[in-house]
Amino acid sequence: MAYQNLISEVKEHILYLTINREKALNALNKDTLAELADVVAFANKTDEVRGVIITGAGEKAFVAGADIKEFADYNGKQGKELAKRGQEQVFDAIENATKPFIAAINGFALGGGLELAMACHMRIAADNARLGLPEVTLGLIPGYGGTQRLTQLVGKGKAIEMITTANMITAADALAFGLVNHVVPQADLISKAEEILNLVKQRAPLAVSAAIKSVIAAVNNHNGYATEIEAFGKCFETADFKEGVAAFVEKRKAIFKGK
Known part of the structure; x- marks a missing residue:
């Protein structure tokens, strides 16, 4: 599968998906979201795929947020449609997928990036990763399911604290809060995700x-x-x-x- 903003490859029944906008810290623009929607649909309907690993290109960022420039001039109606379309086509589609998705968080996972990771069924973070939802610093709130999924994962109090302060947390804190499943050195990130999916592949x-x-x-x-x-x-x-x-x-x- 050839994409402009994603690298996608199936090996031994695992779909390896890399968001490939390293210079933009892998920010989610419209085109990237459209390609994500397409590849999630492919994973769901393809028997060859037994699980998916999502990561970001480079060593700095998983996804450092949405591409703010694209919606800087939006009105309320456009903003609502942006959130609705993104949730339905990408974030909800991942959560409701028939195959397990693992987010391999290799750096910053901020805003839409953390929302993407939370939509996945499991999360593994490199020990240098930093996670957060900074939308209130822009006068916004998370719009891709962040308020809901963060609350499910870490509880009401911690979710409100993280969202309203906009502070980033470390990978170690994310593990303690229940936001990620495992923390490993960055060099071991993909192999840890493979270890989990190789166990899943043995099951029905x-x-x-x-x-x-x-x-x-x-x-x-x-x-x-x-x-x-x-x-x-x-x-x-x-x-x-x-x-x-x-x-x-x-x-x-x-x-x-x-x-």
Whole structure:
């Protein structure tokens, strides 16, 4: 897949996605968001992809925010549409994806960059990473789901503090607050993400998707219990369930096919 602002490659069932605007600290402009929407859709519909790793080009930034110049002159209606379109096409699409997305945070994750990382199902931060939502310094608030997802991850009090002070936090603080899953040296960032996805790849793909859907339903108040019950029942109808049980009984490794 050829993009202007992304580098995208599938290797061993993992889609490696790099936001490639290093000179702009990988800021999210309209074109980059459109390309992200396209690649998320590709990942969802392609059986070859079992998981996705998103990172930023270079060693300074994962994504240092949105491209402010593009919306500096917007009115209220345009601003609302910007947030709605971005959330639906990119951020919500990642969160609701059928494959696990891991954000490999290799530097600054600010504003829309942190919102992108929070939309992913897991986050791994390099030990030099800095994270924050500085929108109030521009007279704005986070518009790509930041107020919602940060609250889900770190709780109301810490979310309000981070958003209203606009202060950046360290990777170590992000780990302590529950904002990231792991902190590793930058050189180990991608390999840690691969380690997790290589474990996920050994599991039943339809069950993995059902588990993600059920967890997301819980945090988004979409009747998570009912979603879990429905998804649990559907798992019994899959060939992978029969294979998993047979492998357990026969004391061998299961070979799942996502069917």
